[in-house]
Amino acid sequence: MAELSAAQRAASVATPRPRARLRENQVAWLLITPTIIILVALSVYPLIWSGAMAFRVENLFNPKIGKWVGFRNFDFLLFNDDTFWKTIWLTFVWCAVVVSVQLVLGFLLALLMDTTMRAVGVLRTLLVIPVFISPVAMGLTWRFMFEPVSGVINYLITSVGFDRGAWHTATDTALVAVMIAEIWQWTPFVTLIMLAGMQGISPEVIEAARLDRVRGWTYLQRIVIPLIWPVITVVILLRVVDSMRIFDLIYVITRGGPGTATLLASVNTYSIFQSGRLGVMAAYGFLIVILINIVVFAFLRVLYRQEKASRRRAPARA
């Protein structure tokens, strides 16, 4: 009994009195209220408003015609607009190609730089430069470089005996041209993150692998990749999200053209905005968010499972 009453006493000391708890709650609310107001004003309200707009006819240039039209905007995009599915397809192609190439190149460059060579420090500094260039400035530079008649890229190509390319001015090469610019800018970022991961591998593990004569592809497959897998997962996630919302680079180089050759989802959203069809734009935005989220969710699930499995395997191997 005596023990119980001591515990009760202790509990009564640890638990604040109702009035004190009320004051604490009030302070907490007071502190988080500005955040809530800002969130509601800048995120929740616009989200609800644009959600409502997706079910309306709204024209930027003629606000008087606004009216509720149910699912008509969605119906138009999904079943009548011949660019909708193309923009979705292009966005996924873009994302898959750009992120894959960046990962492979980034990994290889990180391997090269993960040495004790003297020049590595300088190389690392040089390598990081593209990441800091504004995408608009970079887009303009690449556009001039790709210029089919007087651009430096065609000059170099023709000077070694190849034919000139049409680059961003032809439907079959425009996407590739913009991908080159994007890969050039963001591969260094992938390299740096991977390099950090590689340099985090314990020297003992590397030494053990060396003593066991684990080399080449086996070393990469069994030692490096599993150990930096969490880093790779983060890089993939960052690059996928970033690639999906690409806008500036494409807008500056091709504005989604020629035709619809580079009309990715974000550029098309803007293109619909320019035409003033705000209702269609809102519906398009929602469809894109849903589709992208489905893909990203599925992708993250796969990555998560792989990571979980590799963690389970690690102690078993040990």
Add this chain to the structure above:
Amino acid sequence: MVTDRETLAKQALAEGRRLRDELTRRRMLELSAATAAAAWVGGNIAEARAAGEETHGPGWYTDDKLTGKVVMYTFAGQRWGLPPKAMLPTFKERFPNVEVEVVDEPVGEAYGKIQMRAASKSDAFNTQWADHNQLSALVNIGAMVDMDPWLAKDPGWTEDYFKDVPANVTVGYRSPQTPEGHTYMLASDSNAKLQYYRKDLFEKAGIKGPATTFEEAIEIAKELHAPDRDQYGFVTTARRGLFAGLELYQMVRSYGGVWFNDQWEPQFNTEIGHRAFSTLLKLMEYRHPVTINAADDEVNAVLAKGSAVFAPFEWGTSVLNNKDFTEFASVFGAAVVPKGETPESKHEPLMGGFGQYVNAFAKDQDAAFEFIKHMNSGDYTDSRIGLDYVMNTGQPARSSLLRKYADVNPYFIALADSIVVCTPAFPWIPEAFTVAEALGNDVVAVIAGEKDMETALKDIDAAQRQIMAESGYYD
């Protein structure tokens, strides 16, 4: 020293030309427009002001009782940014107690910005530049003030303005956009699609003069097309969206067609539409590679470099007559755009240009109107106004200024000839940009080889009809 207005203007012009030759483009931009204009006129501002009395026209008056602040939104860049700033010294002479701030913002996405600023009912500005194609959208939301009561107070000025600026232009700034409409904007700036060609290459190839018909234009493009020598026979602004849409519409107009009929039914999938589109596609066979992604800047750049040599329907610009911009400045000719070959065809260039309106939601509307009026005065109020406008890279709407200063910008003659026969670039409805973007997306799909012409023409009419139905035109 200076005794009459004409002599002063001639001297200023000669001085201006000499300075323009000496100054680099960068340096020119660095100079404040107003200071430069004053310096050109008389050596310095003081002298220019002293000479002011000699330059006054019948419309000159001053008013030191008028007060307030004018905030004018315009676009950065030579044609729209510099002329309003160049007006400040002479305006200050007339209205010393009115403060003027000219806000020049990047021209990108101009229409959306103008519309949103107006729709927000902002009173942070009391006048802004706007396009006649946007007038119905702006009137629709009550953003503009009817200028007729102000104009009625100065019948001499009003008569001179409407006599000097062609009716084809002024009608676009009325609401409704008919000769009977009320004036809601004054148009200091004009533009039209022009035919740009290289006189030297025409002469060399034995081609006589600019093209009269599009059949001739195709022949010329073919004749001058030599991609192995980096010389392309045709260039135009076919970027996705409204730029490409206006290319087809220009052809349709040249063949005597229209965008909508009286019942607002789209008229692209018609015989004229087919003919116009076919002609456009024939010209496209000789296109410069930039064409398909090009707006004005890209087209002007390749014309300036010499890799594109013929632009039968390109928006008027001073840069091709500017020797700081192109070594071919002296050999660029400009003329009215060609017409089709059919009996109903006509020379009917699309019309551009900008006017200025008074913001219905702002204060100091009288002061704002006076500034707009001053800028639109030409020589009627003071010969320095027209001179400053032109020498500061403006592209006036007044025919008298276009012809008077043709030796500064030779293309002014072609522009003066064009604006009397030009036609609106878009249908004058609030949804102008919506229908134009939709049109352009299908046009560029054909040029890029993503669609065939027949399908595209059907799709164009269907898309136009859908937009019009949404807006209630068929109720």
